[in-house]
Amino acid sequence: MENIATKGYGASGSLIGGETLKPMDFERTPPQVNEVLIETLYCGVCHSDVHQVENDWKNTIYPCVPGHEVIGRVTYAGEAVTKFKIGDIVGVGCMIDSCKSCSACYEGEEQFCEHPHGPTMTYNGYFVADGTDYNTFGGYSNNLVVKEDFVLRIPEGLDITKAAPILCAGVTTYSPLNHWGVKAGDKVAIVGIGGLGHMGVMIAKAMGAEVTAITSKEEKRALAGELGADHVIVSDNENEMKQYERYFNFILVTIPNPFDITPYINLIHRRGNLVTVGLLAPYDKPLNNMDVASQARSVGGSLIGGIAETQEVLDFCAKHNILPQVEMINIQNINDAYQKIKDEDVRFRYVIDMNSIKNEA
Secondary structure: OOOEEEEEEEEOOOOOOOOOOEEEEEEEOOOOOOEEEEEEEEEEEOHHHHHHHOOOOOOOOOOEOOOOOEEEEEEEEOOOOOOOOOOOEEEEOOEEEOOOOOHHHHOOOHHHOOOOOOOEEOOOOEEEEOOEEEEOOOOOEOEEEEEHHHOEEOOOOOOOOOOHHHHOHHHHHHHHHHHOOOOOOOEEEEEOOOOOHHHHHHHHHHOOOEEEEEEOOHHHHHHHHHHOOOEEEEOOOHHHHHHOOOOEEEEEEOOOOOOOOHHHHOOEEEEEEEEEOOOOOOOOOOOOHHHHHOOOOEEEEOOOOOHHHHHHHHHHHHHOOOOOOEEEEEHHHHHHHHHHHHOOOOOOEEEEEHHHHHHOO
């Protein structure tokens, strides 16, 4: 098979300063014996896509074709592929490869791959082939080539037009709730009711927890209730925050921008845990160690999830009828969508109908 002509949308430089996501043509290398070629059907738009193309984390490789929440159809399977066949509806999340030999990979946590480059991310990552590093291009494109071990099975019953965000937002919130053992009867708070947070509310509720949504916006009070939250706190309301001091066994913070963690520490019950998943950038205000130690509280973080855990959350969502709340857009509207994400004017996740890329010349 020859190289595969691919149409995508990407950024040649930072969007700051007038750059926009534009049509891009490039080639993908043909599938190897253990790889599949996937026609992209739907791709979620993650807040991290915005951070990445704007180089907020100072690690962006340009050109950058985002997209790591992909639902697609297998159109070719290498001769050694055993898990998938042509026509299967599949998913691709944040990673498309890893070293598979380090302790993290061996333990099913490929997101912590100990290779010098870490795992091969679906976009803005490195291939390591023939001694040369190559930039990876993601799901804002009409196809992907992925090793079968990094392809997910989409369970029957999941609406494929809405399921894409489960592959990032879903596993990013499920993983810490699962790892820290959230169970029926636990008092759980989800801070930030956006693309990640709205999934966190629904997943924690399905685990049997008493769920409180914490938001900075009064207008999200009703929305959080519709998602299943038992209680809602507006974080600027000092009386509400005071009412819930030492209340929660587990707090999951999904805020994607710099924030002060201090107001949330005193909401944690004795020996409870707070885990942050949203902000992947430094924040220089220190914790008050006495607030942490005086109640034996723990503060931690979590990063997406491994392949097995991503399959687990897909199955969990299918079992509990959990679907992200999404707004479908065409790829030609992606720059407007980015602006609305920054303005927090989306409920709660955009999904691109990638059929629209066929309209590009």
